[in-house]
Amino acid sequence: MTRIVVVTSGKGGVGKTTTSASFSAGLAMRGFKTAVIDFDVGLRNLDLIMGCERRVVYDFVNVIQGEASLNQALIKDKNLENLFILPASQTRDKDALSQEGVEKVINDLKDMGFDYIVCDSPAGIETGALLAAYFADDAIVVTNPEVSSVRDSDRILGILASKSKRAVEGLEPVQEFLLLTRYNPKRVNDGEMLSLKDIEDILRIKLIGVVPESETVLQASNQGLPAIHIKGADAAEAYTDIVARYLGEEKPLRFVEYTKPGLIKRLLGGK
Amino acid sequence: MSFLSFLLGQKKTSASVAKERLQIILAHERTGGSADTPDYLPQLQQELVAVISKYVKVDPNDIKVNLERQDSLEVLEVKIEIQQDQP
Numbered sequence: 001m002t003r004i005v006v007v008t009s010g011k012g013g014v015g016k017t018t019t020s021a022s023f024s025a026g027l028a029m030r031g032f033k034t035a036v037i038d039f040d041v042g043l044r045n046l047d048l049i050m051g052c053e054r055r056v057v058y059d060f061v062n063v064i065q066g067e068a069s070l071n072q073a074l075i076k077d078k079n080l081e082n083l084f085i086l087p088a089s090q091t092r093d094k095d096a097l098s099q100e101g102v103e104k105v106i107n108d109l110k111d112m113g114f115d116y117i118v119c120d121s122p123a124g125i126e127t128g129a130l131l132a133a134y135f136a137d138d139a140i141v142v143t144n145p146e147v148s149s150v151r152d153s154d155r156i157l158g159i160l161a162s163k164s165k166r167a168v169e170g171l172e173p174v175q176e177f178l179l180l181t182r183y184n185p186k187r188v189n190d191g192e193m194l195s196l197k198d199i200e201d202i203l204r205i206k207l208i209g210v211v212p213e214s215e216t217v218l219q220a221s222n223q224g225l226p227a228i229h230i231k232g233a234d235a236a237e238a239y240t241d242i243v244a245r246y247l248g249e250e251k252p253l254r255f256v257e258y259t260k261p262g263l264i265k266r267l268l269g270g271k
Numbered sequence: 272m273s274f275l276s277f278l279l280g281q282k283k284t285s286a287s288v289a290k291e292r293l294q295i296i297l298a299h300e301r302t303g304g305s306a307d308t309p310d311y312l313p314q315l316q317q318e319l320v321a322v323i324s325k326y327v328k329v330d331p332n333d334i335k336v337n338l339e340r341q342d343s344l345e346v347l348e349v350k351i352e353i354q355q356d357q358p
Contacts, residue, residue: 147289154297191284198290202297 002110004117006136008160010152012123014144015181018217019239020120021049022228023140026243028083029228032115035074037086037105039132040122041096044088051078051224052085061089064101070108079229084114095127102131125159134165138175138246140208144182145194150202153178157205177208179242184213185258196256209242211235212255312336319349327353 007020017038024036038046041061047053052075058068063086070086077083086105089096109117121132133139139160143153160174161167167174180196187193200207211217216233220226228239234255241251316336323329333352338345 147293150293151296151300154300158301188286191286194286194289194293198286202290202293 002114002117003137004106004119004135005138005140006119006121006133007140007142008121008129008133008156009142009149010123010125010129010156011144011149014142014149015211015217016123016142017045017049017120018221018227019140019142019179019181019211020046020118021226022236022239023243023246024116024118025077025080025083025226025228026239027116027118027246028077028080030243030247031082033082033113034116034118035084035086035109035114036118036120037132038088038120039097039128040120041088041092041128042090043122044090046085046120047075047087048224049221050085050226052087053224056087059087059089060105061092061096063105064097070105070112079225097127097131099131099134103135106135125155129156130159130163133160133174134163136160136164136174137166138177140177140179141203141205142179142181143199143203145180145184145188145196145199147194150194150199153203157203176205177246178203178205179208179211181211182213183210183256185256189258196253207253208245209238210253210256211238211242312338319351323351329353 005023007016007023009016017040020036020038024034027034036046036050037060038044039060040046044059047056055075058073060073062068063070063073074084074086077085106117119132119136122128133156139156141153141156143149157176160176164174166172178200180199183196184193188195196207196210212234214227214233214235216230216235217227220230220235227233227235228243230236238255241254244251316334317331319336320329320331320334323334329351333354335348335350337348337350339348340346
């Protein structure tokens with residue numbers, strides 16, 4: 001059975017595409033045949049984050065409008081055998097997506113034997129975002145510990161509960177997971193940042209992981225490499241844990257406690 | 272805030288202010304949705320007209336249904352004007 005996962009947030013710039021790239025790469029590393037679709041028509045960026053921007057010939061909209069086959073448009077990941085990227089169109093406008101078109105692509109991917117389809121949602125609550133969420137079985141709601149992001153996540157949760165296919169057809173509701181990104185334990189400790197408990201209290205959905213604020217994420221996107229590939233980096237480890245938890249494994253939370261640097265570390269100028 | 276920090280005159284952390292503000296605004300938005308009036312009001316109005324006009328003569332425009340919200344209080348107001356029989 002193919003599982004459809006939407007990575008969404010409402011607010012822009014919180015780490016949806018970063019998460020989509022690392023999460024789909026993580027699933028592929030576990031041996032699952034995975035497709036990741038960019039729904040941000042007109043502002044595609046998943047190709048850049050995955051480092052395949054120069055290999056885009058056909059896109060999602062070409063497939064929907066019958067100008068290319070799905071096989072022609074799917075880009076095989078450069079690092080992982082069983083990961084495929086379906087880029088968004090950069091030139092069309094967001095109304096080029098239709099529900100029937102998206103459904104056909106998703107059904108074709110199912111027929112091709114994909115285990116997971118990861119839908120990278122655009123920001124906002126317009127067509128692209130609604131369509132990315134519509135077919136979802138599971139939703140990863142990416143949230144920053146910051147008021148506007150939490151509010152927008154709450155709004156998106158409302159939309160998943162009322163406008164997704166599962167909601168409309170009265171099926172079992174979409175499974176919702178909270179993923180906190182740009183988390184800074186020191187600032188939480190100092191009372192300057194909402195804690196993960198605060199956000200769990202407010203949004204009341206299952207926490208799937210916390211990605212600490214990290215320099216690695218920018219370094220990874222600079223190179224066009226999903227952050228999960230950066231060996232030994234906190235963000236990479238956090239994403240690896242998130243994939244494991246998604247697959248049902250128990251993993252204790254990491255990178256959420258602040259420990260004061262010791263004297264020696266301070267003298268040596270460590271961070 | 273603990274009693275001690277109250278005595279010491281410590282301020283609330285900005286994170287706890289953020290949490291409080293979010294809890295208030297989201298409680299409001301979750302009940303009301305984005306629209307100010309729930310979508311059952313027009314139907315409620317129609318059905319009221321149907322029931323009342325069984326017994327008294329009313330003009331559909333003389334029945335007004337309104338919902339008001341103040342903090343934690345919701346008031347559903349139904350106003351019915353019954354026409355006096357014309358001589």
